[in-house]
Amino acid sequence: MSAEALRAGQPLRQLAPAKVNLTLHVTGERAGGYHELDSLVVFAGVGDQLTARAAAEMSLSVSGPFSDGVPATGDNLVLRAAEALRLKHEVRLGAALTLEKGLPHAAGLGSGSSDAAAALRLLAGLWDVPEPLITDPLGLALGADVPVCMAQPRPMRMAGIGERLSYAPPLPDCALVLVNPKVPVPTGQVFAGLQSKSNPPMDPLPNGLDFEGFVTWLARQRNDLTDPATEIAPEIGVALDRLNRQPLVRFTTMSGSGATCVGLVKNMDHARRAARAIQVAEMGWWVVPAPVLGP
Secondary structure, eight states, X not given: OOHHHXXXXXXXXXXXXXXXXXXXXXXXXXXXXXXXXXXXXXXXXXXXXXEEEEESSXXXXXXXXXXXXXXXXXXXXXXXXXXXXXXXXXXXXXEEEEEEOOSOSSSSSOHHHHHXXXXXXXXXXXXXOOOOOTTOHHHHHHOTTHHHHHTTTSOEEEEETTTEEEEOOOOOSOEEEEEEOOOOOOHHHHHHTOSOSOOOOOOOOOTTOOHHHHHHHHHTOOBTTHHHHHHHOTXXXXXXXXXXXXXXXXXXXXXXXXXXXXXXXXXXXXXXXXXXXXXXXXXXXXXXXXXXXXX
């Protein structure tokens, strides 16, 4: 954005897309209770919206269908990201930030981390400072999922505690059906319920897979958190069953530590049709069709 536009007070806007774990292998545990993971992460074309406008001080307002319970204070990861970037570059300006919550929080979609990554990108442009790289320690200091969210929209392989990132090969065109039964699933309890915390890593993802090959590869992978999450919230099993019953859905899994479940389909037409069928059956759930973003 030009300096003239900034002076005119025009806002910058950024989608903070849903982070979706198509695989999630728990491969170990470090001192301090940090779990090592191996995961294929993609980003969906649905998410929160963050707006930033030049201002003398820092402020944050939160709106949207999932704004209840989201703090607009320094506890919010968006403001923590803003302060970290401001401190790093000794920025004296502020920003008026508006966060529209379109994603359910604590849903296994990394919305808080994606919001923070969006804030770093927006504010780097607003303040005319370098945008942090995915390898910048600033991101990991904010949270394990922030570095991978800084890489969006590219699909990523995320390993370790979130610090080992590599770009995945290009994926075939596909779309998602995201289904959340609106039940709380505390992440700590899910990890505590794991039967094993040292499991095999994800298989290498071959280059050049078509949709059928990608589905076949995914079927050999895992989300090691699905069973303990379903023990806490049996509705996850119901959501997966709903997805599996849709003939257009070719692969199902749970994202992150839940409770959002994911159906992989060939295109957005299939995603809309499958989502509509589930919405009719489960009116109280959050059900959204979304494209898989790519470079």
